[in-house]
Amino acid sequence: MKKIRYAIIGTGMMGQEHIHNIALLESTCISVLCDPDGAMRDEALATAHKLGNKDITVIEKPSDADLKSLADALVIVSPNHTHHQLLEELLPLEIPILVEKPLCTNLQDTQAIVTAMAKRTAPVWVAMEYRYMPPTSRLIEEIASNRIGNLKMLSIQEHRYPFLEKVGDWNRFSTNTGGTLVEKCCHYFDLMCLITGANPVRIFASGGCDVNHLDERYDGKTPDIIDNALAIVDFDNGTRCCMDLCMFAEGSDPQEIITAVGDDGKLVVRMPGPDRFWPDSPTRHADISYMPRQAVPPSTETIAVDEKLLAAGDHHGGTFYQHIKFADVVRGNGKVEVSVSDGAIAVAIGLAAEESIKTGESAKIDTNDLKLN
Ligand SMILES: NC(=O)c1ccc[n+]([C@@H]2O[C@H](COP(=O)([O-])OP(=O)(O)OC[C@H]3O[C@@H](n4cnc5c(N)ncnc54)[C@H](O)[C@@H]3O)[C@@H](O)[C@H]2O)c1
Incomplete structure (x- = not known):
């Protein structure tokens, strides 16, 4: 090879x-x-x-x-x-x-x-x-294979620790990051686009900086990034998506909960945050529950990730699985799965969310200029 x-x-x-x-x-x-x-x-x-x-x-x-x-x-x-x-x-x-x-x-x-x-x-x-973490990959596959019928609602919650300290503190200011909903949530907006297979058209977001960074000063300036937000995104096929971000919730377990509801059932994925922030705890694993439209107990399955992959980063194995596919592309054997256009649309949703927070109005999202020919 x-x-x-x-x-x-x-x-x-x-x-x-x-x-x-x-x-x-x-x-x-x-x-x-x-x-x-x-x-x-x-x-x-x-x-x-x-x-x-x-x-x-x-x-x-x-x-x-x-x-x-x-x-x-x-x-x-x-x-x-x-x-x-x-x-x-x-x-x-x-x-x-x-x-x-x-x-x-x-x-x-x-x-x-x-x-x-x-x-x-x-x-x-x-x-x-986030596309390549085993629990999210599994959710994407289950929805694509029609396990819950036609997807109607998708909700993503991330409750976690505050932004970490970065070299030169670049992540404290929106001019460097694009704003929290670009920096942090472009992953989730990308998942929404991938899972719905549709175009985002409108977003309404409410958010602010209510707990973190308030006492921090960098060259006399206070950070202008937000630390919590709720955002609703409408897609052009009628699917409704929701993002719930809180960055002053270090004790949250799971850290991320993704809920997808179709006209035939519901799936819930729960993912722990990086184990390095929970040093006294045994390895925690993600799981996925399937809940049909009957009042019966959900079936829940653990999605274990190899400890070696968990130790290689904070992204639940996602960085490794993405690299396998990127290496195939470099060797001329695979196709790019996350294009510049996908990355651009995720940024556009995040920017529209930041704008909605500032104006208090919903913001339109136009992806036409962001599509590759
Ligand atoms: N995919 C994910 O889940 C994920 C997670 C964390 C960070 N990121 C992204 O990775 C990037 C880096 O984040 P980080 O957490 O490693 O930040 P960091 O501050 O830890 O590291 C950034 C590094 O880039 C260097 N740098 C600055 N300007 C540079 C330039 N012009 N050319 C080359 N290097 C330069 C800095 O000196 C620093 O060492 C950001 O875009 C961030 O959003 C992605």
């Missing part, structure tokens, strides 16, 4: 999760680490060496090396507001790219990347790990 050499652009928390998961794949290595931050470069290099990678070129910015000769795939894992500029620089190299969500932080940059795709031939995949 052809060995894939990966360049990791951005070697912070999520960059290192990618390094751990790439090490679990067959016939792969890390060949380039790129980060402007010296401490993160050193940390990532030590991690990559520990995992058996040799001959790594370490750089501060992509133009410091000939990436075309050093890497077969680029993984962009830098802060959200840097994705647009990095993509503009890296798309012309025609090396397969996996770019972390959110694609960009505003509509103008998002549209510019969609437009730039017309000139590009090598694949670009937007990282949406």
Whole structure:
């Protein structure tokens, strides 16, 4: 099998999760680490060496090396507001790219990347790990196979710990993240689009920053990101979706609950948060319940994820399973499953949600300019 050499652009928390998961794949290595931050470069290099990678070129910015000769795939894992500029620089190299969500932080940059795709031939995949977590993959399969009939309502709840500290505190300000509903919830809006197979048309959201970050100051400025929200999204096939986010609920177990109701039954998936935040607890597993339209006890099945995958990151194995499929694409054997257009639409829903919170009105979502030709 052809060995894939990966360049990791951005070697912070999520960059290192990618390094751990790439090490679990067959016939792969890390060949380039790129980060402007010296401490993160050193940390990532030590991690990559520990995992058996040799001959790594370490750089501060992509133009410091000939990436075309050093890497077969680029993984962009830098802060959200840097994705647009990095993509503009890296798309012309025609090396397969996996770019972390959110694609960009505003509509103008998002549209510019969609437009730039017309000139590009090598694949670009937007990282949406939540699609690939075994419990969510199972839910997606069950709904697609008509287990609950025609889907009518989909509700996603995430109650969790506050935003973690990031390098340079970039995640404290909406100008860097796109806002909490872009940064955090683009995953869930992407799941809504995938599961409904429809276009989002309208969103009404209510949210605010009520508990976290209120006492924090960065260069004298208070963070402007929200820490809780409720949002309702209407899709053009009539499906109603709902997002319930709370980021001051560290003790929540499960962390995520996804409920899908069709005209023939209901499915509920429950997922624990990362075990590293629950060090005194035994490994917790996700489960899925099927509830038909009769008053009978639900059938519930545990969805266990390999401990080795749980230890390789915070995303319940999703990063690993996504990498398997991305590696197939890099080797020319698979198809991109999360396109630039999918990533762009998820951003557009998040931005519309942030706008709805500001105006107090529902916001229309127009995805026409975000579709790839
Ligand atoms: N898919 C997921 O579930 C998930 C989870 C966490 C983070 N993310 C995404 O991953 C990205 C990084 O998040 P993180 O949590 O690792 O943040 P982080 O702050 O831990 O790491 C970001 C790293 O990027 C570096 N960086 C800054 N500008 C750069 C540039 N121009 N080129 C290269 N590197 C640069 C920083 O120095 C830092 O080391 C964000 O887009 C975030 O939304 C995704």
